[in-house]
Amino acid sequence: MEQQLSPAAIDEPAARGAVVAPPGVVARTVHGLNRYLREVGALLWKDLLIELRTRDAFVSMLVFGVLSLTVFNFAFELRADSVALVAPGVLWVAILFAGTLGLGRSFSHERERGSMEGLLLCPVDRSSIYVAKLLANIVFIVAAEVVLVPVFGSFFDVSILKPGIVAVIILGTIGFAAVGTVFAAMAVNTRAREVMLPILLLPILLPLIIASVKATGLLIDGEPWSATWAWVNLLIVFDVVYLVVSFLVFEYVIEDWG
Amino acid sequence: MTIDGGVGPVPAVKLEGVGKRFGRTNALRGIDLEVWPGERLAVFGPNGSGKTTLLRILAGLTRPSQGSVSIDGLEYRNNGRSLRRRIGVVAHHPYLYEDLTAEENLQFYGRMFGLAEIQPRVDDVLRRVGMERRRRDRVRTLSRGMQQRLAIARAILHDPDLLLLDEPDTGLDQEMSARIGEFLEDERGRRRTVVLTTHNLRLGVEHCDRFMILARGRAAYQGRNDGRDLAQLEELYWRHGAAA
Amino acid sequence: MSVLGRAAAPQRFPSIRLRPLDLLGLVAFVLIAVSMGMALLYAPTELIQGDPQRVFYVHLPMAIVSYIAFVIVFVSSILYLWKRRIVYDVVARSSAEIGVFFTTLVIISGGLWGQATWGTFWQWEPRLTFTFILWLIYVAYLMLRQAAQDKERVARFAAVLGIIGFADVPLVFASVYLWRGIHPEPAGMPQAMATTLFVSIAAFLALFSYLLIHRIRVDRAREELDEMLATVED
Numbered sequence: 001m002e003q004q005l006s007p008a009a010i011d012e013p014a015a016r017g018a019v020v021a022p023p024g025v026v027a028r029t030v031h032g033l034n035r036y037l038r039e040v041g042a043l044l045w046k047d048l049l050i051e052l053r054t055r056d057a058f059v060s061m062l063v064f065g066v067l068s069l070t071v072f073n074f075a076f077e078l079r080a081d082s083v084a085l086v087a088p089g090v091l092w093v094a095i096l097f098a099g100t101l102g103l104g105r106s107f108s109h110e111r112e113r114g115s116m117e118g119l120l121l122c123p124v125d126r127s128s129i130y131v132a133k134l135l136a137n138i139v140f141i142v143a144a145e146v147v148l149v150p151v152f153g154s155f156f157d158v159s160i161l162k163p164g165i166v167a168v169i170i171l172g173t174i175g176f177a178a179v180g181t182v183f184a185a186m187a188v189n190t191r192a193r194e195v196m197l198p199i200l201l202l203p204i205l206l207p208l209i210i211a212s213v214k215a216t217g218l219l220i221d222g223e224p225w226s227a228t229w230a231w232v233n234l235l236i237v238f239d240v241v242y243l244v245v246s247f248l249v250f251e252y253v254i255e256d257w258g
Numbered sequence: 259m260t261i262d263g264g265v266g267p268v269p270a271v272k273l274e275g276v277g278k279r280f281g282r283t284n285a286l287r288g289i290d291l292e293v294w295p296g297e298r299l300a301v302f303g304p305n306g307s308g309k310t311t312l313l314r315i316l317a318g319l320t321r322p323s324q325g326s327v328s329i330d331g332l333e334y335r336n337n338g339r340s341l342r343r344r345i346g347v348v349a350h351h352p353y354l355y356e357d358l359t360a361e362e363n364l365q366f367y368g369r370m371f372g373l374a375e376i377q378p379r380v381d382d383v384l385r386r387v388g389m390e391r392r393r394r395d396r397v398r399t400l401s402r403g404m405q406q407r408l409a410i411a412r413a414i415l416h417d418p419d420l421l422l423l424d425e426p427d428t429g430l431d432q433e434m435s436a437r438i439g440e441f442l443e444d445e446r447g448r449r450r451t452v453v454l455t456t457h458n459l460r461l462g463v464e465h466c467d468r469f470m471i472l473a474r475g476r477a478a479y480q481g482r483n484d485g486r487d488l489a490q491l492e493e494l495y496w497r498h499g500a501a502a
Numbered sequence: 503m504s505v506l507g508r509a510a511a512p513q514r515f516p517s518i519r520l521r522p523l524d525l526l527g528l529v530a531f532v533l534i535a536v537s538m539g540m541a542l543l544y545a546p547t548e549l550i551q552g553d554p555q556r557v558f559y560v561h562l563p564m565a566i567v568s569y570i571a572f573v574i575v576f577v578s579s580i581l582y583l584w585k586r587r588i589v590y591d592v593v594a595r596s597s598a599e600i601g602v603f604f605t606t607l608v609i610i611s612g613g614l615w616g617q618a619t620w621g622t623f624w625q626w627e628p629r630l631t632f633t634f635i636l637w638l639i640y641v642a643y644l645m646l647r648q649a650a651q652d653k654e655r656v657a658r659f660a661a662v663l664g665i666i667g668f669a670d671v672p673l674v675f676a677s678v679y680l681w682r683g684i685h686p687e688p689a690g691m692p693q694a695m696a697t698t699l700f701v702s703i704a705a706f707l708a709l710f711s712y713l714l715i716h717r718i719r720v721d722r723a724r725e726e727l728d729e730m731l732a733t734v735e736d
Contacts, residue, residue: 046358109355113353117349120319186650186663190659199642204666206677207676234677237673249583252661252662281732
């Protein structure tokens with residue numbers, strides 16, 4: 001395995017030019033401490049630009065999310081008396097299903113055009129691919145939530161736009177995307193990839209789902225922030241654990257792609 | 259860093275006993291190969307003979323099951339990043355994003371390769387492949403031949419020492435194939451090391467210094483291009499390549 | 503190495519004499535028989551739950567064994583990614599299969615026990631919920647192994663899931679307990695009960711080791727067969 005982030009491995013004038021003088025224009029390379037951020041920036045710029053042009057992930061997540069909310073409305077015959085009981089669950093199931101759809105798209109254009117191999121051929125730290133994809137996925141899911149959550153609030157007449165609830169949604173989204181990005185990269189390289197992603201993802205996410213639903217429910221009921229502390233703590237631990245673990249293992253998922 | 263105490267030249271590509279097994283099939287077996295800096299090697303062989311696997315191993319995309327690979331005397335295991343910086347690859351896939359323009363694709367790869375002055379390099383390679391006028395077109399709207407040109411521009415963007423071309427002329431019309439030939443001639447002047455796989459024996463005989471014929475994962479024939487003509491090469495190919 | 507040379511090596515073919523593995527199998531069998539006898543005849547009847555409580559002597563040891571199995575999956579997943587030796591993948595896969603098998607039995611025995619004491623097969627009781635979520639994670643692990651092509655990639659993906667899945671265990675544990683509130687742990691048990699439980703745990707550990715080693719041997723044999731076929735091909 002390649003050594004990562006060790007300064008020795010980064011700059012190697014090495015054997016280049018020892019035998020052949022580099023021909024023509026010598027492509028000089030930029031080094032420095034911010035090169036990692038530069039790589040992440042380039043990757044993120046590429047993903048955001050493509051999404052801005054195609055709106056692939058955003059539109060599919062949004063439509064699917066609104067459809068889920070509609071289906072829940074009829075499935076549960078939601079009325080004022082029952083809404084409070086199931087509302088948090090409805091919201092999180094809609095977010096998770098829509099988000100899973102968006103995560104599933106995040107590597108499909110890399111695979112269909114073989115461009116992931118193009119990335120693997122670049123002299124970049126491979127974890128930067130994870131960081132960029134994770135950030136892109138968080139941006140896309142949050143963008144869908146910005147529309148989906150108010151729609152949920154007005155559909156079911158729940159006052160949802162409280163700072164606490166927003167914080168819980170963001171914490172939940174980070175953990176969701178942290179694991180989801182790794183599994184999306186795996187699932188796209190398996191048979192039946194559309195099915196594989198939720199099968200891998202949902203069991204792992206159960207602690208996050210339990211914590212998010214509980215915390216959201218308590219806050220909708222008007223409980224103070226302190227009452228949700230145990231659940232918010234669990235969410236933070238989940239996020240930290242999976243940001244670290246995913247960052248470490250992602251490299252093994254994308255080696256030998258294609 | 260010096261190799262062998264800095265004494266003597268180092269091959270640009272050196273394979274020793276390289277094999278690759280997928281499950282119960284051997285894609286490559288016991289390949290030994292040396293390519294010297296500035297040489298152009300053509301690899302021939304029928305479909306399924308292991309050409310692509312060989313190139314993928316050279317590009318560091320696939321680990322060999324046995325044997326060792328070194329590029330400029332360095333192995334991938336500890337030098338992945340610095341090796342990737344000096345290798346350019348044109349594969350079956352163009353490695354381009356359809357919803358970005360030709361220019362944006364090159365700018366993206368320029369940033370990924372950490373080039374200091376991206377725009378002059380992008381202009382330069384676009385000119386070389388004759389695509390300046392299509393630079394603002396999205397890749398989606400480009401023909402197969404145009405996409406292949408852009409893929410070549412992408413591969414030489416960072417001015418690699420070693421260029422790997424996997425059947426660069428497959429699926430292209432006569433005119434585009436001829437352009438690939440011109441491109442290889444041009445590379446001769448630039449003293450870049452080139453490894454090329456192709457079904458087109460003419461391309462190899464006209465523009466390469468050495469041949470290798472692969473048959474069922476083995477190097478059935480290796481030799482220099484010492485003024486051989488196409489008919490002789492065809493005879494060799496049928497004897498070694500198709501015999502298996 | 504020649505094919506004949508390999509095949510002729512004596513340890514490749516089981517002979518009649520008792521190998522250490524057979525001995526382990528025998529020990530496991532005897533211990534299981536003894537522990538079943540003790541659970542049914544020796545251990546006293548529990549005062550509140552009555553005879554159904556005897557399920558406990560298989561339920562708990564199997565749960566312990568499956569947790570151990572998942573720890574082994576985790577450790578060998580790390581070792582595989584680190585050392586890239588196929589044997590670690592074989593250990594991880596074998597352990598996961600046996601772990602899922604025992605977890606399934608834990609859930610069934612837990613259900614039967616629940617049927618007898620609570621009157622319902624399934625309760626979202628924290629321990630049972632915890633085991634059930636583990637079961638889902640490792641069933642997904644086995645499904646992933648089926649869904650990925652190319653042996654090397656299967657091993658790599660599975661190892662990644664083996665690590666991610668195990669990192670979830672404490673989180674699942676914390677969440678289900680927070681979710682239902684903490685249950686009072688049963689107070690001390692009589693000596694006879696403890697002894698029976700102890701023997702049962704030993705018996706299931708022996709059985710687990712036997713199954714695991716056996717499974718690994720079968721897989722390694724298959725691995726060697728693949729290698730031989732690749733060598734003799736053409």
